[in-house]
Amino acid sequence: MMAGNGSEEHSDEDLMLSYQQGDAAAFEVLYERHKGGVFRYLLAKCYQQAIAEELFQDVWMKLIVARDRYEVRAKFTTYLYQLAHNHFVDYYRKTRTDVFQQKDCDEDVEQITAEAQKQADEQLDIQRQTETLAELIDNLPDEQREAFMLREEAGLTVAEIAEVTGVNAETAKSRLRYAVKKLRAGLKENG
Known part of the structure; x- marks a missing residue:
């Protein structure tokens, strides 16, 4: 992993750039930092645990696939949540179901x-x-x-x-x- 005393001192952007260069440990740190927030964000949008889990996995998969194209233009969190937002919108457009209006909790x-x-x-x-x-x-x-x-x-x-x-x-x-x-x-x- 990146040189230094600990992953806490590395910015998300630095970690993503390290992951882009093949550092899998950098990705693990990013995932650990942001998995809870991304999942709660998706769950708050769709109200369905199973759908949120599916979307959550898809978002991280999209991040993995797009790693070679990643450029630091804004904060990593902006990039990540934009991926999550766009994926939710795409999913919603494809399904057009009422599940997002149901609040089965x-x-x-x-x-x-x-x-x-x-x-x-x-x-x-x-x-x-x-x-x-x-x-x-x-x-x-x-x-x-x-x-x-x-x-x-x-x-x-x-x-x-x-x-x-x-x-x-x-x-x-x-x-x-x-x-x-x-x-x-x-x-x-x-x-």
Whole structure:
């Protein structure tokens, strides 16, 4: 792997360039850094665990296939989430099903409930707040939810969110602002 004391000190861009040169360990570091955020982003867009898993694998496969064409033009996270966004849009256009409108989260509720039972009493309060926030996020309009997830999960700037979603910066900023406003109001209302 790249020279240095640890992978933590290498930027995502440096790691991707190392992977481009054949350093598989650099790819492993990138994957570990971003797998959770990319998966949660896709799950928030499609609401279906199985579909999100399929899209998630496809995104990483696209990254592997495109590694020789990678150039540092923006942050790696912008590049990665743009791949995820574009792949989701392509998938949605091909399938044109209603699965993305269905919010079948029984599986998630059961998992959260099982985890909450294992936690100490103080964790129950945190869990309730988390569930409330997740529900509030799920109820945001698609564009606002996407902007919020890109900001919170990927740490993208407003300009990067605009680039990923194909809108101007003011529109991205507005979507993010409205999302935060609705989430704050919902949290306040739910105590």
